[in-house]
Amino acid sequence: xSKIQKTLRDxxxxxxxxxxxxxxxxxxxxPFISSFYYSFTDYDLFKGISKHTLENYINVFANKQxxxxxxxxxxxxxxxxxLKLVSxxxxxxxxxxxxxxVNFFRTAYYIPSILGGSVAIAVLWRALFNDEGLIRMIFGxxxxxxxxxxxxxxxxxxxxCLLRVWQFGSAMVxxxxxxxxxxxxxxxxxxxxxxxxxxxxxxxxxxxxTPVIFYNLITQLVQAFQEFNGPFIITKGGPRGSTTLMTLLxxxxxxxGTYKMGKACAQAWVLFVILVLFTMISFWSQKHWVYYSxxxxx
Amino acid sequence: MANVxxxxxxxxxxxxxxxxxxxxxxxxxxxxxxxxxxxYPLVWMVGATFKNxxxxxxxxxxxxxxxxxxxxxxxxxxxxGTINIWQAMLNTYSYVIPEVIxxxxxxxxxxxxxxxxxxxxxxxxxxxxxxMLFLPQVVLNVPQFLFYNKxxxxxxxxxxxxxxxxxxxxxxYFIFMLIxxxxxxxxxxxxxxKIDGANVVQTLTKIIVPMLMPAIVSCALFKFMWASNxxxxxxxxxxxxxxxxxxxxxRLSMDSESGFEWNKALAVSLIxxxxxxxxxxxxxxxxxxxxxAGGVKG
Numbered sequence: 001x002s003k004i005q006k007t008l009r010d011x012x013x014x015x016x017x018x019x020x021x022x023x024x025x026x027x028x029x030x031p032f033i034s035s036f037y038y039s040f041t042d043y044d045l046f047k048g049i050s051k052h053t054l055e056n057y058i059n060v061f062a063n064k065q066x067x068x069x070x071x072x073x074x075x076x077x078x079x080x081x082x083l084k085l086v087s088x089x090x091x092x093x094x095x096x097x098x099x100x101x102v103n104f105f106r107t108a109y110y111i112p113s114i115l116g117g118s119v120a121i122a123v124l125w126r127a128l129f130n131d132e133g134l135i136r137m138i139f140g141x142x143x144x145x146x147x148x149x150x151x152x153x154x155x156x157x158x159x160x161c162l163l164r165v166w167q168f169g170s171a172m173v174x175x176x177x178x179x180x181x182x183x184x185x186x187x188x189x190x191x192x193x194x195x196x197x198x199x200x201x202x203x204x205x206x207x208x209x210t211p212v213i214f215y216n217l218i219t220q221l222v223q224a225f226q227e228f229n230g231p232f233i234i235t236k237g238g239p240r241g242s243t244t245l246m247t248l249l250x251x252x253x254x255x256x257g258t259y260k261m262g263k264a265c266a267q268a269w270v271l272f273v274i275l276v277l278f279t280m281i282s283f284w285s286q287k288h289w290v291y292y293s294x295x296x297x298x
Numbered sequence: 299m300a301n302v303x304x305x306x307x308x309x310x311x312x313x314x315x316x317x318x319x320x321x322x323x324x325x326x327x328x329x330x331x332x333x334x335x336x337x338y339p340l341v342w343m344v345g346a347t348f349k350n351x352x353x354x355x356x357x358x359x360x361x362x363x364x365x366x367x368x369x370x371x372x373x374x375x376x377x378x379g380t381i382n383i384w385q386a387m388l389n390t391y392s393y394v395i396p397e398v399i400x401x402x403x404x405x406x407x408x409x410x411x412x413x414x415x416x417x418x419x420x421x422x423x424x425x426x427x428x429x430m431l432f433l434p435q436v437v438l439n440v441p442q443f444l445f446y447n448k449x450x451x452x453x454x455x456x457x458x459x460x461x462x463x464x465x466x467x468x469x470x471y472f473i474f475m476l477i478x479x480x481x482x483x484x485x486x487x488x489x490x491x492k493i494d495g496a497n498v499v500q501t502l503t504k505i506i507v508p509m510l511m512p513a514i515v516s517c518a519l520f521k522f523m524w525a526s527n528x529x530x531x532x533x534x535x536x537x538x539x540x541x542x543x544x545x546x547x548x549r550l551s552m553d554s555e556s557g558f559e560w561n562k563a564l565a566v567s568l569i570x571x572x573x574x575x576x577x578x579x580x581x582x583x584x585x586x587x588x589x590x591a592g593g594v595k596g
Contacts, residue, residue, distance in 0.1 A: 010417065011417035011418055012415060012417070012498055013410075013411045013412075013414065013415020013416065013417045013420070013498075014411065014415075014417040014418070014419070014420075015411070016407045016408065016410050016411025016415070017407070017408050017411035017412060017423060019404050019407060019408065019465065019466050019467055020404065020407075020408040020411075020427065020466065020467040020473070021423065022466050023404070023463060023465075023466020023467055023468050024426065024427070024430070024466075026445075026466070027438075027442065027463045027466060027468050028430060028433065028438065028468070030441075030445065031438045031441035031442045031445060032433065032437065032438065032441070034441045034444070034445075035437060035438070035440060035441035038440075038441065038444075045444075045447075087332075091328075091329070091332060094325050094328060094329060095329070097325060099325065099326075099329070105329050105333060106586070107582055108333045108336050108337050109332070109333065109336050110582070110585070110586070111336065111337070111340065111575075111578065112336055112340075114523060114574065114578050114585065115340075115571055115574060115575065115578075117523075117524070117527040118526075118527040118545070118567075118570070118571050118574070119527075119529055119544075119545045119546075119548045119549050119567070119570070120548055120567035120568065120570050120571045121567075121571075122549075123548060123549075123551075123552050123563050123564065123566075123567040124339060124340075124343050124564065124567060126552065127343075127346065127354070127560055127563070127564060128339055128342075130355065132355035132356075133355065134339075134342055134358055137357075137358050138358070166335070166336065166339075169336075170589055173586050173589050173590055174589060174590060176590075177590035197321070222432075222434055225434070225436075226434055226435065226436045228436075228530060229529050229530070232529075233529070233549055233552075247436055250436065250439070250440070251530075254439075254440045254443070255443070255534060261440055261444060264440045265440050265441065268436050268437045268439070268440060269437060271434075271436055271437070272434060272436065272437040275432075275434055276432070279432055
């Protein structure tokens with residue numbers, strides 16, 4: 001009895017994580033593993049599984065539609081993430097100077113991040129980029145015929161990209177907190193040595209906040225590769241499939257009327273492996289470019 | 299000679315002062331221009347809800363020249379006779395609020411268990427938990443749907459697939475954030491409480507929770523925003539129009555045959571995000587603190 005009591009007392013913390021453990025097993029581990037299994041089958045929601053196959057995976061690369069979706073996903077991520085991070089860092093850098101009304105600007109820049117994920121903002125985007133919308137009117141002021149965002153393949157993707165770049169606020173807030181941590185005497189020393197503001201930015205600021213750049217890079221990449229709401233609501237994947245990201249294809253296969261669950265699982269797994277690879281590459285490369293202040297030397 | 303030197307010195311100082319002033323002007327200029335890009339679409343949106351449909355696309359001026367409440371009047375329309383915007387918002391919060399409460403409780407329990415205790419399997423479970431930060435939702439969507447479908451939760455009147463998982467600490471990000479916060483809370487108080495005879499549950503409710511309050515508030519706020527913006531969840535799991543939440547309702551208002559009534563679509567959108575806007579302005583510092591804490595200490 002006392003032995004049981006002792007075991008209980010020594011492991012009392014375990015009771016607090018039981019809910020998490022149950023959730024992990026039911027809502028994460030089981031779906032994860034079953035999805036891996038389904039990805040090698042022709043699982044159809046109504047017909048079930050009739051064969052095991054590698055076809056799903058082969059098709060991701062062999063089938064033109066799927067390959068295109070993969071390419072568009074890459075294009076989207078590599079357009080959105082750098083633009084977003086550069087804007088976030090640039091504005092955070094300016095805000096970090098002793099600027100009057102910092103809080104006002106910070107709020108203004110942050111609002112889109114908080115609201116931007118909503119369907120409401122997607123509706124707004126459709127109104128803004130409409131053929132008669134505000135954006136094309138602005139082009140008009142400069143005497144330029146603005147692009148037709150909903151019929152031009154390249155511009156349609158860029159419009160979605162702009163929606164996410166517009167939400168650079170949360171990355172900016174993280175950068176701003178990091179910039180506040182850079183000791184000001186470093187800047188003063190550099191100024192005495194005659195380094196200009198730009199020089200200071202690239203030789204002091206950037207190296208010191210690389211861990212945060214790294215953090216933002218990974219979270220933004222993971223988000224970008226999973227983008228769904230924007231293209232689904234604003235362009236429905238069109239025109240001519242030019243905004244059909246991998247996530248939309250997965251949705252279409254699984255829930256868009258065909259119920260090809262096996263195929264959708266395989267596509268999701270390809271996306272997952274790509275994300276894991278990117279995360280691993282970033283982690284591996286951080287050895288070379290991320291500077292952590294608790295390491296000795298610089 | 300000395301005279302000349304002081305002259306050039308003051309000259310240099312004046313140059314420096316002028317340079318500083320110019321760069322200050324440039325900074326404000328950039329901040330204001332970028333700020334316009336951030337805020338103008340939202341201001342334009344508010345204005346557009348008070349315009350008639352022809353005025354929306356004829357001017358860039360956000361202030362309506364012929365103000366009308368038509369948009370709002372039509373925004374009250376029923377969809378298919380079963381649902382209107384108010385009912386949709388009621389639906390939204392009928393699952394958002396339980397989600398927020400359950401997420402906070404389950405995440406605090408888990409963070410407390412992992413952060414303050416050692417037990418058998420602690421390290422392996424902690425590693426698994428942290429690994430979940432990198433498990434993208436996209437790979438779980440299809441198998442989770444299949445699981446909920448199997449147990450008959452798809453189309454549930456009580457939004458079971460949306461609410462139930464949150465009772466099991468599925469939002470790893472919040473656990474992570476709370477553990478980070480917990481690490482900075484000294485253990486002395488807890489030890490004192492233990493000596494006074496408090497058990498682990500009392501320690502949690504009387505000492506840990508009050509100290510963790512700022513982090514708990516941040517978690518609750520973010521969960522509130524994310525859950526009320528959630529689109530894919532309701533899209534997959536809510537099947538009866540009478541149960542549609544605001545996100546789905548907003549999309550319908552745009553896609554239905556009356557979709558060209560932009561003032562209506564924008565009014566519906568604006569109403570649907572009004573609670574989020576209010577919450578943001580009431581608690582913007584908590585948002586900023588929450589996001590900085592998660593990012594920088596990570």
